[in-house]
Amino acid sequence: MPYFKKSPWVIHYDASSCNGCDIEVLASLTPVYDVERLGIVNTGNPKHADIFLVTGSVNEQNKDVLQNIYSQMPDPKVVVALGICAASGGIFRECYNVSGGVDKLIPVDVYVPGCAVRPEAIIDGIVQAIGVLEAKRAKLKSMAAGLEALEVSPAFFTDAEEVLALQKLAYQSEAELYNDFTLSPLCQTVEELKQDFSHKVFLKAVMDNKIVGSVRAYADGGGCFIGRLIVHPLYQNLGIGKKLMQGIEAHFKDAKRYEIFIGHKSKRTIFFYTKLGYKKFKTEKVTEKRERVYLEKFNLED
Numbered sequence: 001m002p003y004f005k006k007s008p009w010v011i012h013y014d015a016s017s018c019n020g021c022d023i024e025v026l027a028s029l030t031p032v033y034d035v036e037r038l039g040i041v042n043t044g045n046p047k048h049a050d051i052f053l054v055t056g057s058v059n060e061q062n063k064d065v066l067q068n069i070y071s072q073m074p075d076p077k078v079v080v081a082l083g084i085c086a087a088s089g090g091i092f093r094e095c096y097n098v099s100g101g102v103d104k105l106i107p108v109d110v111y112v113p114g115c116a117v118r119p120e121a122i123i124d125g126i127v128q129a130i131g132v133l134e135a136k137r138a139k140l141k142s143m144a145a146g147l148e149a150l151e152v153s154p155a156f157f158t159d160a161e162e163v164l165a166l167q168k169l170a171y172q173s174e175a176e177l178y179n180d181f182t183l184s185p186l187c188q189t190v191e192e193l194k195q196d197f198s199h200k201v202f203l204k205a206v207m208d209n210k211i212v213g214s215v216r217a218y219a220d221g222g223g224c225f226i227g228r229l230i231v232h233p234l235y236q237n238l239g240i241g242k243k244l245m246q247g248i249e250a251h252f253k254d255a256k257r258y259e260i261f262i263g264h265k266s267k268r269t270i271f272f273y274t275k276l277g278y279k280k281f282k283t284e285k286v287t288e289k290r291e292r293v294y295l296e297k298f299n300l301e302d
């Protein structure tokens, strides 16, 4: 096994296994097989986990939980389907409530067959997952290094479909945060977005001929109203959001102030805007569960 700088942490979820594979996961973690001796730690917190071990198939009862755990894990992350049920649904695959294997819902990187899957195979699967994890980390690092080549430029009417697809992807985490999949960015149609192009300026961040980020804004009464800063989940935390914000502020360089709003639970995003010099000036209730936090920044160069 190669040397890794950081111990990979795993999280285990029993989707709907018969318990046969689960007991083997426990056998891998406890003495005798003791995967911890290789520096692999089992955690109960998805936010600390690098590798997601799933046993059992996907059904109507567990699909939301599975997706929730997956979405909370930080990138890069690796999913390992343990046992034939997790791979394809196994002997349960034609049951009325079974959708199939884990890859029906989330991307799977490593499949470990078996019924039940043996501890040696589980350890082997985890070692393979570490290789995938390292490759994903290296890719993220090279993307960060290639950020210099990122181009921020105006988006046009013809980009509407690609921007909308990215918007729907980027707002998934927001929807999960509020458990509300009716948020307006998720329900917007391509025709509505095309109409926005008539009175808003859109910027896009392009990498490898693909739109990986976007922001839009309009001017009114000396103010610049910025909205829907979106970055592809795989390209987040690389500075793309900051470049887009700098780009849209530069585009509206004559504005006296800039304004943006964000959901009250989006603490990381609020912190991001605070670092860019924005300050909270009001909150507004949208629904019983959701508030908008309004932030502003005055243009000192004006």
Ligand code: SF4
Residues within 6 Å of the ligand: 016, 017, 018, 019, 020, 021, 022, 055, 056, 083, 084, 085, 086, 090, 091, 114, 115, 116, 117
């Ligand atoms: S693969 Fe076999 S042991 Fe594992 S959960 Fe499915 S039926 Fe049970």
